[in-house]
Amino acid sequence: MKKRIAVVGGGYSGLVLAYFLEKAGYTVTVFEQEERAGGHCYTVFHKKEFCELGVVLGTSEALMKFLRQLGVKAEYKYFHRNFLGPDGEKLAQINPHEIAGFQEQLKRLPKILAPYQAALNAQGWENVPDALTQSFESWCIENKLQTLIRVYAPHLVAFGFGKSSEIPAIYALKYLDLLTLSSMIEARKLIAFTNGATEIITKLAQKLEDLRLNTPVTGIAPAEYHRVTIETPVGNEEFDAAVITVPLNRQVIKFPDHASLMESYQRKHYNVLAYVARENYRITSYFSHNFDKDGQLMLLFSSKPDKPGPLLTAYAAGDLPIKELKALIDADMKQAGYKAERLFAYKQWQTFPHVTGTEIKNGFYDQVNTRQGQDGIYFSGSLTCFPTLDKLTQYLNDFANRYFSPDQL
Structure with missing residues (x-):
């Protein structure tokens, strides 16, 4: 009988890992608490145009190879960028x-x-x-x-x-x-998704046997015969192992060692606001003078790097109410000369699970790696790899081969 693996988290990491595990011969169930899968692969559309509320681009040929394998349309494009001062003046980096x-x-x-x-x-x-x-x-x-x-x-x-x-x-x-x-630095061509990053999620979801949406994991507990119980509002199920790809409240994990590790993770508050503009733009602008200010515009990204388009995506840090955040971003764009007509979508994320330098020095990741598989619990995805599509794709393939190779079935 095939081993059953629970993957907790249906973002890019969870879906890619499930894809690799199924290819290796495992039976996989993915639990996602939101009503949509994909996490930061989140494309929003306005008429025939689209922009990303999360993922923007990639660089590696390994990622491009994986996209071709899935049937996702992507291409290399030049991204034009500049650096602007407080009054919209161009600056040299x-x-x-x-x-x-x-x-x-x-x-x-x-x-x-x-x-x-x-x-x-x-x-x-x-x-x-x-x-x-x-x-x-x-x-x-x-x-x-x-x-x-x-x-x-x-x-x-x-x-x-x-x-x-x-x-x-x-x-x-x-x-x-x-x-x-x-x-x-050299403004080389970067990977852009022809139909948006959401196409990656659509293709992965079509290939997976058991993806469950709107199903938060409320408990991960020991079961008999070294198995793991996954508790959800729908009911409880037993698996041979559970792979956690997203930060969870430590109370969810009923294994003290892994719960203690989970408690160390911190995240960043990060905001993405999508605007319809009165003019077409194709430039990516960095606002370096705002880098240390929560709620201020740090980056303005055009939806069409190769030709002018009407959508602008604004990025800002901080945990602010959306009304206050929008007012600050609107003022920054106006000061820099960008003509935004209206906000049409936004997302306020908690991103980048990480620990302090002191915890790294004290062996945090050594402990994570040592405990991988202990009691049938694994940490993966952005918990154990830098959260870019390039890095995650290669890491998850390696992770599946290392801990779940076909000869371990």
Whole structure:
């Protein structure tokens, strides 16, 4: 009889993992508490146009290969970007007199990163050296890479991963590896989804046998014969193992060791607002002067990077009521000269499950990795990998092969 696996969380991670597990021969049930699957793969449409309320793009050929495997339409496109000041004036990301210094720092970076390759090349969080548990800013200063901070900052802050002075260096360096960083700096072509990121979820859902929506997991408890009971408002079921891909209240997990680990996770408050504009735009604008301000516009993203379009997506940090948040974003856009007609969709997320640098230094991820499979409980997805489609796709494939290979059936 096939082993039954419960996957808790029907976001990108949960669905992709379920897909890999079913391909390996397991019987999989995915539990999603919302009425829709997909999590941050959330596309909204206005007439014939669309924009993303979560996922925006990817960079790796591995992701593109996976999309082709699913039958998802995607293509490489150039994304035009600029940096704007408080009054909408264009700014240079790096001042002309700093360019030579930055080039020198970028040239030194591979050599500086060489001792950390075990941690940087690992699919998830493994072998993290103490040096990379300090803040990214302090790590850069320690290695005389001050200008590099400003190059990384827009992609860390604007996409909801935190400030350079706060985020542990391992997170920043894992996210913006040399290939990804080069793609951002040199404005290389990035992956864009022809029909929106939601198509990924649609294709995955069509391939899965047992996806349950609007079914929150209220308890994960021990069962007889080393099995696991999944408790939901609908009823209780037993499985051979449970893979948790989303943060849960520790009270849900009736296994003390895993509940204690879950309690350590923190998340970021992140907001995405979609506007219909009075004019067509195709530029992506970073508002660096707002990076340390909750509720202020950090990034304005055009829905059509290759040609002008009428939709704009605004990104801001902070846990603010939507009315207050919209007023701040509207003012920022008006000041910068963008002509928004109306807000037509928004989402206020809690993103990026992470722990502090101190907890990483004290062996948090070592404990997670050691306890994988203990009592039939596993942590996966954004709990154990940086939450971008590129990183997650490769990690989840590796995770399935490592813990659930066909010969373990």
